[in-house]
Amino acid sequence: MSVIFPETVTDLDGQTFNVGELASRHVLIFITLKATWCPVCPQLLLILNLHGLQDNPPEEFRDPFDDSIMKVDPKILPFYRLLLKKDAYFIIMCPKRQNQVRQIQKACNFTNLPYPFVVDEDLTLASSINLRMSENEMWPCIGHIQPETRLIRPISSGRGPTFYGHNHLLTFLRDYRAQAEKKAVEYVIKANELVPLLKNLTERQQNQQESQESQTQQKKLLPVELLSQIFEYLDSIEISKTVMSICQHWRAIGLEVMMARLRKEINGVSDSLVIYCISMANEINEVEEIKINPDKKIASVCDLNQRAERLCKMVEIVKHIVIK
Known part of the structure; x- marks a missing residue:
């Protein structure tokens, strides 16, 4: 269900x-205590915190239940920080007393985090998402709140000594970003x-324009530089459908602007890739x-998705121009 x-x-x-707004801007994760x-x-x-949620993470984590020591390779730490701090956003939920929950927040160094x-005083929230365990407890779990629908996708259920669910969370965030990057690379x-x-x-249009101006000694009404700046304020669809149909001179400038925009969108997506790359x-x-x-x-995964969508729209516009 x-x-x-x-x-x-x-x-x-x-x-x-x-919650809906947060889910649209982040990979929204809730953690229940x-x-x-x-x-x-x-x-x-x-x-x-050890994996980079804190700006200055501790060097190690000592498990109080088996006295084992956990460390994170410094080479991979920036990637974990990207997943946890830029891609994800957290909601932490706990039953009962406010002052006791605040003590947990302070003890875990979360007071400086957003x-x-x-x-959940009476566990109404836990009951609404089927996580009420008893009169005083909620099921410990990690879940993803999906954008638009706010549907819950379980990531890790249950928690116990030496099993905390962090590996499931990191794997989920990595896979989430990998999926977004793969889609973005396809657009690139x-x-x-x-x-x-x-x-x-663009080059053919420029040559035709120069040839026409040479034959007719036609004077340009506006300098190329000024027209280019004016076109920068116009939507790409407007340039492709209206501006470039007015005259060859405007079409040549419009094509230059479209070329610059296409390259800008390509670079914007390419600069945000960390899991995938594009070969020669x-x-x-x-x-x-x-x-x-x-x-x-590096852009967050949600920003990457937005850049990829812009590039996708740009691809469709340019495809229409070159095929036409």
């Missing part, structure tokens, strides 16, 4: 969060195939070793 997360939640400080007295559940939050801690490949066609069309043969390749330059700003 499909379970839908509530429209809003209210955190410890009384701030209300629109069984109870305030549970010694296991807070360990998950500490492990997420994620809401939601106190289609766009790259159109670049030489659009370039040839314009094919999809999976990166053997993920490396992220800490000085480079």
Whole structure:
């Protein structure tokens, strides 16, 4: 049976969060803590800190139940940080007392993070999403709140000593980004195939325009530079349907603007890829070793999806131009 997360939640400080809006801007993850007295559940939050949720993560995590030590390879830490801090956003839920939940928030160093801690006093929230375990407990789990529908997709159910669900979460976030990147790469490949066609069309149009101006000694009403700046304020569809049909001079400039926009959209998507890359043969390749330059700003997966959608629209417009 499909379970839908509530429209809003209210955190410890009384701030209300629109769940649908959060889900549209992030990979929205909710984490339930069984109870305030549970010694296991807070360990998950500490492990997420270790994997880069904190700006200055600890060097290691010592499991209080078996005294084992967990460390994260510094080479992969920037990727985990990308998944946890940029791609994901968290809602942490716990039953009963507000002051006790606040203590957990403080003990796990989450007070400096923007994620809401939601106190489910009477477990109404837990009941609404089928996670009420008893009168005082909710089932410990990790779930994804899907955009638009707010449908819940389970990621990890249950929690116990040495089993915290963080590996399931990291795998889910990696796969989520990989799927988005693969789709984006497909758009880049289609766009790259159109670049030489659009370039040839632009050059032919420029040559025709120069030849016509030479024969007729026609004077340009407006400088090319000024027209180019004016066209920059126009929608790509408007340029392709209206502006370029007015005269050859405007068509030549319109094609130049479209070429610049297509390359800009290609670069915007390509710069956000970390799991996949595009080979010299314009094919999809999976990166053997993920490396992220800490000085480079990588777009979140939701921003990547938006860039990919813009590129997709641009591809359709350019395809219409070059085929026409």
